[in-house]
Amino acid sequence: MSNYQLSLIMLACISIITVCGVFAITSLAGMFSLGQASYMAISAYLTFCIARYQNLPVWVTSIIGLAGCALVAFVIGMPTLRLRRDYLALMTIGFGQMVQSIIILLDKYTNAAIGFSKIPKVNNLVYIILAITVLIVFMVRNLKYSRFGRMCIALKNDDIAARSFGIDVHGLRVKIYVIASLIAGVGGICYGLRNRVISPDAFDWSLSAEMQILLFFGGTNSLTGSVISAACLKVLPEFLKGVKLFGIDLQNCKTIIYCLLIIVVINLRTKGLLGERELSLSFLRGLFAGKPRDREGGEST
């Protein structure tokens, strides 16, 4: 395969990883986080800066990067997640701005807005990223069907009822928030390895919002739906390269196209294309046999 195709595959994989992180927090626990891109930035900068200045291999420093991510998520999550869900979204937007400012402030190490480009080259990167993607999707799938995931879904549907069943709501929220940030951190490291340059502008809040849009496009509660929409919608604009409509390059308009698509989808089919269902063999069999199926993952609130 040519380098271009390999880089498209990696793009799709990174998109899948980050959307899996959003799936954990939004679809399972029902909270909106607009700071996922900031966690990508934190882990990427920590990993590659320490690797550069301490001369350590990337796989060692990536552990430090992820640990930093988890620590920050814990500090941010502790006070915020005690409150209404809306606070998290608002706080995380402010958090994103703060992370960008810190990166620019530390320009001695991060090279500020120009971007940090001293990222080591990794051979056979596409296989590594593919393996990580499969692992993450598998882990999030297990999360959804585990006891932990069911507790999260209970929390999403009604946190007061969940509390009355003996679920530690605040602790659970902090845990799922840290997990989601870790997954975003993994995405950030992969992003850095693929692009070989990271700049603070790449991680602003519209990237986090784009992840949310990709998630809801595929289906509110459907992991397979979000994975498919994350991969397809991220790669499709590459085929618009050079296509012109009324003299405007459609490649520049890809986000506009996303947004229009999601407005149409939510208006017509509120729960996203796949809604609550998972695209599995038994679902397809049920579809052709015409049998009604139980809903997985509960109603969303």
Added chain:
Amino acid sequence: MTLQLLISGFSLGAVYALIAVGFAIVFSIFKFSNIAHGGMISACAFIGYFFQSSFEEPPPFIVTALFTTGVGVLMALLIDTIAYRNIRKKQAPGLYYFLMSITVAILIEQILSVFFGKNLHTYAPIFSSTTFSIGGLRFSSIDTLIMVISLAILSALIFVINKTKIGLAIRTVAISPSTSQLMGINSSVVIMAVFAIAGALAGISGVLLGTKFSVYPSLGPSMMTKGFIVSVIGGLGSLGGAIVAAIALGVVEIFLTYWLGSLSTPIVLFGIMLLFLTVRPEGISGRFAKDKV
């Protein structure tokens, strides 16, 4: 020096108050955070700029401001129609309102930056001199004008909310939409009124911000972040708390910028917000918007 910083902080706070109130009024009714408000502010700033520059001789500032306010109202109603009306009809959960507002915010920002984002636009200056002095103190004329306009609009809004019939209806719907419908309040009219008020506020703050700074696509969203901080500190959905918090934030921000520089300021502000949430999560106003009792 201190007094001058205080005054420019006050004027910055007044603009933040306009933004935060437009945000809080939508929150108080629908209980979702209307992120699209920031996009509407940028869009109105652009529309005001193009309106002004379409004349050979720039029209008086008041004409531009009124025109943009009208456009803001229309735009808010349009956004309500394309984004929120259908999910309201389906009685979808709050998550979807939030998603739609994010989508609309990004849509507006992208449209602006793809089509008009290439160069920086500035409004025609209103005053011939940028500063004037009273008793040895120098005041920035644009800051003073912004402060006067913001305070006038905020007092008008408080009057409407507290003394008129539609204001009473808005307060009732904010408490319980279904009960107020039983009491004979046409809640769809109230909802439109709320969006119209929010749109008007977005329009006027777009023009004011465009005159103070310059017009660029991420103008609204970056200001919106301050609006969020204000509404978190003031207590979500509370108008009075938002105004107090906005003025306080404006003053604190000006002083921080003076002492620490503009880069460290967002970091310190975020720290203050995090600390504030830990100590007093219900905000200044103390009215905590609850999901249910």
